[in-house]
Amino acid sequence: MHTFANLGYWRVGGPMERFLCPATPDDLRVALLDARERGRGFFVLGRGSNLLVPDEGLSGTTVQLGGEFCTIREVHGNAETVDLRVGAGVWNDVLLKRQLGKLSGLGALAGVPGTMGGAIAMNAGTALGEIDKVVTRVEGLDAEGRACTIERRDLPMRYREGGLPVGFVVTAAVLRLSRAGADDEAQRVEAHKAHRKATQPLNQPSCGSVFRNPPGDSAGRLIQDAGLKGWRSGNAQISEKHANFIVNLGGAQANDVLCCIRTAMQAVWARSRVLLSPEVHIVGTWDEKLWPFLPARE
Ligand SMILES: Cc1cc2nc3c(=O)[nH]c(=O)nc-3n(C[C@H](O)[C@H](O)[C@H](O)COP(=O)(O)OP(=O)(O)OC[C@H]3O[C@@H](n4cnc5c(N)ncnc54)[C@H](O)[C@@H]3O)c2cc1C
Incomplete structure (x- = not known):
């Protein structure tokens, strides 16, 4: 069975109801039209490096492009x-x-x-x-x-x-x-990659930066200032190395990752009155208590 925990960078998320790897535009068209007929949903997966899917998985058809693509x-x-x-x-x-x-x-x-x-x-x-x-x-x-x-x-x-x-x-x-x-x-790229290696937790499963940077500010700094570096839900952790990364310490659940996301949004709102916007695509159906976070009207 294909699961997002196997394919995605966060190593979390449940099974795909149906998984196809179309190799040609015709294969893709057939997959898309067939999914429409089934009425269960259609999702395109790249490499899952910016994606959070529930532990229950994703209904419908998921495709990952191969072959001619x-x-x-x-x-x-x-x-x-x-x-x-x-x-x-x-x-x-x-x-x-x-x-x-x-x-x-x-x-x-x-x-x-x-x-x-x-x-x-x-x-x-x-x-x-x-x-x-x-x-x-x-x-x-x-x-x-x-x-x-x-x-x-x-x-x-x-x-x-x-x-x-x-x-x-x-x-x-x-x-x-x-x-x-x-x-x-080429030189700038190598220097940039070295800088990332020094400042980001690249040796742990993550989806890179979780939140977009607010205009003129840094999401990582706001989360760090809210005191959340190292904060954990289960085995998902707001990275100690870079607060805009959430890392899987091993065996984390997608719910844990979402809990870190929600907690960061709440804490940054409470401290700085900035509503962080996730860069990561959060797809599928989630428990309403976990998502979405919206500040109460004041
Ligand atoms: C360690 C690390 C560092 C990162 N650093 C950066 C960074 O510096 N800058 C940055 O921008 N991102 C960064 N990312 C995030 C991520 O790599 C990018 O957003 C990347 O472009 C996502 O590509 P993907 O193929 O993995 O897409 P996925 O994560 O699989 O999908 C993301 C979204 O794109 C959609 N999608 C994918 N393929 C298609 C398609 N063919 N047609 C239509 N929609 C499609 C999906 O449906 C989904 O909504 C980082 C991630 C990691 C793990």
Whole structure:
């Protein structure tokens, strides 16, 4: 049986009612239309590096793109730039390794696990940039299973939000990379990854930063100031190394992770009157007592 605890980065979450790995656009369309007919839901999983699913699992069909969706092809080039069509199933680290030192523009993916589909859905980014700066168009299937292409200018990508239409499945993205500055970027990427290793709990299961940084502030600092570094629910812990990470100490439940999320939101609200917004996608059905946290009206 396929479970999110096996596939996702947090190593928590229950079984998938139905799990498919479509290898072609036709397979994907069939899976999507079949799921619509069943009326049980349809979910696209990248690598589960920014995802929290309940211990009870997820109903309906979950797909993870494979086969043709894992290819990278050069589709256009001139003296300054190269356009790469990157399949939605391509892993970020594979893409980065392949282009580093040759083309620049992929700093947004430095140390960011996951797939190109997930990077578009989340508008992934780092201190070196955000993926929306190099995307020129996104290809995919809409909720009805129709193939469509969305130009970047028509996609409202924002900080950690891809702005995709509801139900849209990304199948590929075209990225415009630059021939200039590749060596400089390679150095910056290596320095950035070293900094992350020194400051983030990368040796423990997590989904990276749990909350978006509020404008001009840092979610990690707010959680640390609320005194929650090291706070635990079961075997889920607000990291002692970086307070915006929640780590699985071993055998944590998804409910424990959600409890840490809720506690951080409550404590930061109580201390700083800032309502943190989770960057992590929390999907499926949850006990109402655990979620959502909303401050009481004052
Ligand atoms: C150690 C660590 C460090 C991290 N650091 C960063 C960082 O610096 N910056 C950053 O931005 N993120 C970071 N992340 C979070 C995460 O890696 C990114 O958000 C990543 O882009 C998620 O990709 P994924 O393929 O794993 O998506 P998943 O986690 O599987 O899915 C996330 C969302 O994207 C949707 N999705 C996935 N694929 C598709 C598709 N093909 N079409 C439509 N929707 C899709 C899913 O349905 C889900 O809603 C980090 C995570 C970890 C574990």
